Amino acid sequence: MKRFLSIIGLIGLFAFSNNLYAVKVINFKHNFENFWDEAKGKDFIEQEKSWNKNIESIDPVFYDFFVWGKEHSSTWKENRKITLKELFSMYSEIDMDQYLKTYDEYEKTITGVLKKYDNRAPDYKANITIMIAPGITWGGSYAKISKNNKEYLGLGIDKYFEFFLQGKSLPIEPLTIHEMFHHYHFTIRGHKISKSFDNYLKNGKLFWQLWDEGMAVWGTGYIGENENFDYILLGNKGLYDPTQNNYYAKLFLKDLNNPAIDLKKPINYKKWFGSNVKNNPLGEKTPPMIGYYLGWVVIKGIEAQGIKREEFMNWDYEEAKPHIIEQLKIISQNK
Structure with a gap:
């Protein structure tokens, strides 16, 4: 069954204490389900085609520059291929229901984090896209991409689940607060030096x-x-x-x-x-x-x-x- 991209659309419409957020949270859960429905059991070439269609096509600039580091790495294509092979192998071995629940957990956590920001930092005028997305193999990070002049907070679903498989924990709430605070700090400071x-x-x-x-x-x-x-x-x-x-x-x-x-x-x-x-x-x-x-x-x-x-x-x-x-x-x- 074909599923559609889940967007907690302009959480900007979460108006806490008269502080209107312009935050768009894109949850790739349903797109990932579409990808894996097509890719499970296939060879790498077919899996990559499905990945490109269902995952990276949602925001190619985000994947090229944020996830794969196209702008700063001469070996980004080779690194991408290695990473995708490792991820596809992991997907074939894990409890997929448990993995998909992780997307829901991140979404719930983000809603709570925004409420905390509204309470403690009502001056924070967030204008950022938060990506709950596969392919991010570290905990998460904030970045401004010059290619499309958009600011992203990418959260590492796959890293979280890797920790889960190892019996470790990657605390979602403080990690999300930490990375969002980089953005908050930069909005206060105004990118005076660190423009790129x-x-x-x-x-x-x-x-x-x-x-x-x-x-x-x-x-x-x-x-x-x-x-x-x-x-x-x-x-x-x-x-x-x-x-x-x-x-x-x-x-x-x-x-x-x-x-x-x-x-x-x-x-x-x-x-x-x-x-x-x-x-x-x-x-x-x-x-x-x-x-x-x-x-x-x-x-x-x-x-x-x-x-x-x-x-x-x-x-x-x-x-x-x-x-x-x-x-x-x-x-x-x-x-």
């Missing part, structure tokens, strides 16, 4: 990452009204030892002006912001996403000085830099 990924690659410094990710971690606690590490740091419970803050602050001060994204030596930023870094140069006991945590500590320090979020969320990177350095020096001297 190209600019981030060309001019970005590592402290940009610290500021942006630390802000999203802080924002997850603020919007979710929950500062438990397991919540704000997406399930990495019990891994962060405050007695080691001084050690990491000293090291980050040395790396402050390294490239935000170093394509020649990826370890230079992955050691701080990677979730699964083997032989981390920062030390074998370094927790995952230590830069996210350290950025949060920096912002909590700024907040403790009596600076309101309405002020520090407006800072561009150069305005934030002296405050970041000041906090890292304070943290480095604490024991």
Whole structure:
């Protein structure tokens, strides 16, 4: 039976507290069902044809540039093929009913998250497309695509289910709040510097990452009204030892002006912001996403000085830099 794309249409018509959201949530559940009805048991060529027809045709720009990285990778076609083969293999082995329920769970969570934003950040004028879509093999992320000048929040259904199969959890609510907070932060700040990924690659410094990710971690606690590490740091419970803050602050001060994204030596930023870094140069006991945590500590320090979020969320990177350095020096001297 042919099914049609489910759109929680302009959740902009969710008018909470007179705050009209222009958020479109596109749920690919029914399109995925159409795809798998056609593709199950077929060879890869036939499966890919069905995928293109039922999935990527919904928004080709989103898939080309957000999911597959066409703009920044010379091997995106090869990587796409490898990923799709792995995904099609996974789809053939999983409990499909359970997988499809995940789409419903994401949809329900997004509705709740928007209510939280309305309650805690009524100034947030969201104009974004949220994609509950297959093919996103990481937890999720926010990006503005210059090709169509649209802003997307893509949520990783397949990554969530991979965790589920491993007996792990990928907490949907804080992850969604975290990624939406990047968008909120950028709307407040107005893309003063980080206008595009190209600019981030060309001019970005590592402290940009610290500021942006630390802000999203802080924002997850603020919007979710929950500062438990397991919540704000997406399930990495019990891994962060405050007695080691001084050690990491000293090291980050040395790396402050390294490239935000170093394509020649990826370890230079992955050691701080990677979730699964083997032989981390920062030390074998370094927790995952230590830069996210350290950025949060920096912002909590700024907040403790009596600076309101309405002020520090407006800072561009150069305005934030002296405050970041000041906090890292304070943290480095604490024991």
